[in-house]
Amino acid sequence: MKIAVLTSGGDAPGMNAAIRAVVRSAIYAGIEAYGVRSGFEGLLQEDIEPMNAGSVADIIHRGGTILRTSRSEEFYSPEGMRQASENLKKRGIQHLVVIGGNGSLRGAYELSRLDINVMGIPGTIDNDIVYTRSIGFDTAVNTVLEAINRIRDTASSHGRNFIIEVMGRNCGEIALAAGVAGGAESILIPELEVDVEQVVEKINRGAARGKIHSIILVAEGVYDVMQLKETIEEATGHDTRISILGHVQRGGPPTAFDRILASAMGKYAVDLLMEGQYNRMVASDGNRHYSIPLHEVMKGTRTIDLDMSTIAHILSI
Numbered sequence: 001m002k003i004a005v006l007t008s009g010g011d012a013p014g015m016n017a018a019i020r021a022v023v024r025s026a027i028y029a030g031i032e033a034y035g036v037r038s039g040f041e042g043l044l045q046e047d048i049e050p051m052n053a054g055s056v057a058d059i060i061h062r063g064g065t066i067l068r069t070s071r072s073e074e075f076y077s078p079e080g081m082r083q084a085s086e087n088l089k090k091r092g093i094q095h096l097v098v099i100g101g102n103g104s105l106r107g108a109y110e111l112s113r114l115d116i117n118v119m120g121i122p123g124t125i126d127n128d129i130v131y132t133r134s135i136g137f138d139t140a141v142n143t144v145l146e147a148i149n150r151i152r153d154t155a156s157s158h159g160r161n162f163i164i165e166v167m168g169r170n171c172g173e174i175a176l177a178a179g180v181a182g183g184a185e186s187i188l189i190p191e192l193e194v195d196v197e198q199v200v201e202k203i204n205r206g207a208a209r210g211k212i213h214s215i216i217l218v219a220e221g222v223y224d225v226m227q228l229k230e231t232i233e234e235a236t237g238h239d240t241r242i243s244i245l246g247h248v249q250r251g252g253p254p255t256a257f258d259r260i261l262a263s264a265m266g267k268y269a270v271d272l273l274m275e276g277q278y279n280r281m282v283a284s285d286g287n288r289h290y291s292i293p294l295h296e297v298m299k300g301t302r303t304i305d306l307d308m309s310t311i312a313h314i315l316s317i
């Protein structure tokens, strides 16, 4: 039995811990392990190398992915996918572990229809994959939280409002989790209608009782932050600054939570493949691990817990 592993799409802290877990669990079980470089692109370019226990030494604490990653358009054509599956088969590799987000899991699903036995591992800071927590989300939230703490220092020193834009693609999980943990006054997410009047009203209400700064967390794509700054300054007469956190949210050492999640998921992925359970995604609610058929995963994206938004609203009066 031979197992190959690849990382695909946006990198996420903890991917290295997952690669390590897949490779070492395979070797422990007497299975040959292979690493594919640069995601699905590496399948097309035949950038596939054998891996041993030493290949994954000293990586559990590192962000990014030692296998590198890509968003390959060529792979997603019918010809690209056929070629990718052929390149695996001619090396006698029937099993493939794909670590990545929704797009990457779709790639895994397509390969499963071409007779490759695949296993998905959810890895994306966005945490938008159905039925599971994703590797990287906890680290990203903690990175945003650290940024909020720092910005709060300068915001309160100058008596300024801060608009902080965070990542998440179409999902408000990062904004909501970091906003609750960081005590943000307002959190704007794609899952809820944006109410700028309410943002302004909160700032004014706070100012009336002597509050000199507010933190407004905005999930990317939800609202034009320049426009929001102008509206807030006009309506409150209060100096407002913008901080777009960007890709710092994707890097850095994974938290203990992400390392543990990645280690457990990597081992579980190999166990399932050995048991002959293919074409699934390993999943976890943070405590319990289970697996879901990939065709179920393809049906949608994760819905977020909007109770959190109510909690944030109440606690930031």
Ligand code: F6P
Pocket (backbone or CB within 6 Å): 010, 101, 124, 125, 126, 167, 168, 169, 220, 250
């Ligand atoms: O999916 C992870 C993510 O970081 C999203 O939050 C963001 O919208 C996107 O990737 C950014 O992609 P890129 O690194 O290609 O600019």
